[in-house]
Amino acid sequence: MGTVTIGVSIAVPEPHGSLLQERRAGFGDAAALSIPTHITLLPPTEVEEADLSAVDAHLAGVAAAGRPFPMRLSGTGTFRPLSPVVYVRVEQGAEECADLQAHVRHASGPVPRELLFPYHPHVTVAHGIEEAAMDRAFEELAGFEAAWPCTGFALYEQGADGVWRKLRDYPFGSPVVPPQPGATERDTIGSR
Helix, strand or coil, rough: CCEEEEEEEEECCCCHHHHHHHHHHHHCCHHHHCCCCCEEEEEEEEEEEHHHHHHHHHHHHHHHHHHCCEEEEEEEECCCCCCEEEEEEECCHHHHHHEEEEEEEECCCCCCCCCCCCCCCCEEEEEEEEEEEEHHHHHHCCCCCEEEEEEEEEEEEECCCCEEEEEEEECCCCCCCCCCCCHHHHHHHHCC
C-alpha cells in the first residue's frame, strides 16, 4: 500500500456548483474542471492508504456530532497579494465551517494538519492565473449570491490524473436546520 491525497470539503450544490466551476474555467483556471466547487475543511493532505479506515471513522464521528446550518455565499474577495486567489465569500456559515475544520484536523484524529494560513472559508473561483483574469473574476462575480442548508460534508481523493473524486458523504447527525434570522415559522417548515 502507498499514500493517497485526500481532502474534506462542503460541496456547493447545483446549480451553483456547476455555474461557478464553468465561470472558473472561463477565467482561464486550468484546474477548474478537476476540482468540484467546494468550501475546504481539510486541504490536500497525503495519508497512508492503510489509514483511510481511521480517517473514515474519524469523519463519521465529526459528522455525527454535527448539525445542519444555513450556508450563504455573497460577493467576492481575494487573498492577493499574499496568494493568487479570488474567491466567493462565505457570508453565513463561516463560524460553523471553522468549527468543523478544527474538528476534522484535531490533533487527536488521524489527520492533524497544520495550516499555512489562518483558516478562512471561501469558494475559489480563480487561482494562479493572469492578473487581468483575476480582476475579471473578482468583478464579474461580485454580485453572486447562493444559499442552501448545509447538511454534511464529503471526503475526496485526488487521482493520478489530478482529478478530485468523492469517496463518501458524511451527513450530519441531526436532520434539523436551525431557522435563519428573520425567518418565519412557515419559512422553516421545509427544513424540518
